Amino acid sequence: MTHRDPKILNELESDLRAEGVRITRQRMAILSALAGSADHPTAEELLSRAREKDPSVSLATVYRTLSVLVESGTVLRNEFEGTGARFELADKPHHDHLIDLDTGDVIEFSSKRIEKLQEEIAEELGYDIVYHRLELYGRTKKT
Amino acid sequence: MTHRDPKILNELESDLRAEGVRITRQRMAILSALAGSADHPTAEELLSRAREKDPSVSLATVYRTLSVLVESGTVLRNEFEGTGARFELADKPHHDHLIDLDTGDVIEFSSKRIEKLQEEIAEELGYDIVYHRLELYGRTKKT
């Protein structure tokens, strides 16, 4: 039912333990809910998915856990237009997003060339890029 | 005191009238406050700047006016990280933004090549881009 090998969960858990992050029932429920998500869920969506594994999880804990996971670099927070923040596991190489305006679907893509150009632009302006955000909003081409 | 030729205000006004937008004292105060801003003010900042011209302006009206102006394509709304939305007059050619993480300064830039690559990527994914958002977050290079 999950779209990822469950092995990743154990890895994530030990990585987090190694960083001194306490592993609680709720945190594991949230983490596995996220690992089992093929989309980019909101905190609210993650809450209901996590509750399937542990009904005691509260929304506040989802937010607090996500903060911890984002701090540790385990999770990425995206703020697309419209909805609240959307989260994803940071276990894939860097990518940007294309959002389907009709369905809300989020498609991942990446472009070495765009990244390179961004660096060049920042360089010319005398800046070092710490991070960036690139989102394309569009609709499927009518053929 | 303004960084733009005031001529633009009259143009904006007649364009808006032509679109059937009612011109009120408050709307003019907000519009001219924005035209006189060299930065990317928030609604709150715009409120205090507009109040210098017309003290009767309220925050609700700033928001309502900005909505109208965004709808009409006169104003662009940006949602950078951290603060609330920031606005700018849509009288310049398209550009993206680099945000200085230390000062909050917003620098505009544009890259034909990046735009082109975005189009190509969307094309490959079967999409037409309606709009996009590209923001670089960084700090000045230590020399």
Add this chain to the structure above:
DNA sequence: ATTTTAAATGCAAATCATTCGCATAAGCTT
């Protein structure tokens, strides 16, 4: 210029997403 009519305004209350305070519960160290 005055009336008319639909739309804009100010104010305060309502939303929405997210955060926080606090008393209780539960990890992790020994």
Add this chain to the structure above:
DNA sequence: AAGCTTATGCGAATGATTTGCATTTAAAAT
């Protein structure tokens, strides 16, 4: 198993933005 420290759930607080409503006002009609 005991103790210390951090995490949790709950509900209240926050911050940005929106909305309902009674009142004012811009622009159209007279």
